[in-house]
Amino acid sequence: MDNLNYRTVSANAATVDKKWVIVDANGHRLGRLASKVAKILRGKYKPNFTPHVDCGDNVIIINASKIVLTGNKLTDRIYLSYTGYPGGQKQINTLNLLKKSSEHFFKKVIKGMLPKNRLGAKILKNLYVYNGTEHKHEAQKPEIIDINSFK
Numbered sequence: 347m348d349n350l351n352y353r354t355v356s357a358n359a360a361t362v363d364k365k366w367v368i369v370d371a372n373g374h375r376l377g378r379l380a381s382k383v384a385k386i387l388r389g390k391y392k393p394n395f396t397p398h399v400d401c402g403d404n405v406i407i408i409n410a411s412k413i414v415l416t417g418n419k420l421t422d423r424i425y426l427s428y429t430g431y432p433g434g435q436k437q438i439n440t441l442n443l444l445k446k447s448s449e450h451f452f453k454k455v456i457k458g459m460l461p462k463n464r465l466g467a468k469i470l471k472n473l474y475v476y477n478g479t480e481h482k483h484e485a486q487k488p489e490i491i492d493i494n495s496f497k
Contacts, residue, residue, distance in 0.1 A: 357396040362389075364472075365403045366488035368481075372409040374493065375416065376455065382496045383407065384459035387469050391496060400465060404472045406488055410448045411477040415440065425454065449475040 367386065371379055389395050389402035420441045427436050443451045452475045460466040474483065 355394050357394045357399050357401045359399065361394075362399065362401045364401075366406065366483060366486040367403050368406045368408060368488045368490045369493050370409055370490070371407050371452075372412040373414060376413050376419075379413070379493060380452070380455045381459055382493050383473070384456050385496070387456070387472055388460065398465065400468050400472070402469060402472065404486070404488075405474070406481050406483055407452060407473070407475045408479050408481060409477070410452050410475045411444070413448075413452075420444075448477055 369379070369383060369386075383405055385391060386405055387402040389400070392401060395401060421439055423440045424437045425440070425443055427438075428434055429436070438446075440451070443454075453470065453473060456473060457466070457470055460469055474481065
C-alpha cells in the first residue's frame with residue numbers, strides 16, 4: 347500500500363457542504379436539545395469536520411415555546427447581564443426570559459455551547475428560532491430531522 351494516497355482532508359469555505367435542517371423542539375428537554383443543535387451548527391457530525399472553519403448546517407428550530415424544563419429551573423435559574431455601567435448588572439429568571447422572548451432564550455443557551463471567538467459568533471448566525479411551526483425559509487428547502495437519532 348502506498349501511504350501517500352491517504353491524506354487528511356481539511357475543509358475550507360469553498361468545499362463545505364451546508365444544508366438546511368429543521369428541528370422540532372416540542373416535548374424535548376432544553377439542555378439535551380441545545381447540545382445536539384450546537385453540534386449540528388458546528389459540523390461535528392460531519393466526516394470533514396475542521397475546527398477552524400464554519401462547516402456546520404443551518405438549523406431552524408420550530409415550536410421553541412414548547413420546550414420542557416425539569417425541576418425548579420423555571421424559577422431558580424438566574425441569567426445575568428451587564429450594561430457596562432456601575433450598578434448595571436441585571437438578573438432575570440428563566441420564566442421571565444421565556445415570556446420575554448423564547449427565541450432570545452434559545453440563542454443564549456446555544457451560544458454558551460459554541461466557541462467563545464469570532465467563529466462562534468459566525469456559527470450562531472446560522473441558527474433560526476421560531477415559536478410556532480411557521481418559518482420563512484421554505485425557499486431553502488430544509489429537511490426535517492429527528493434529533494433523537496443524533497448521539
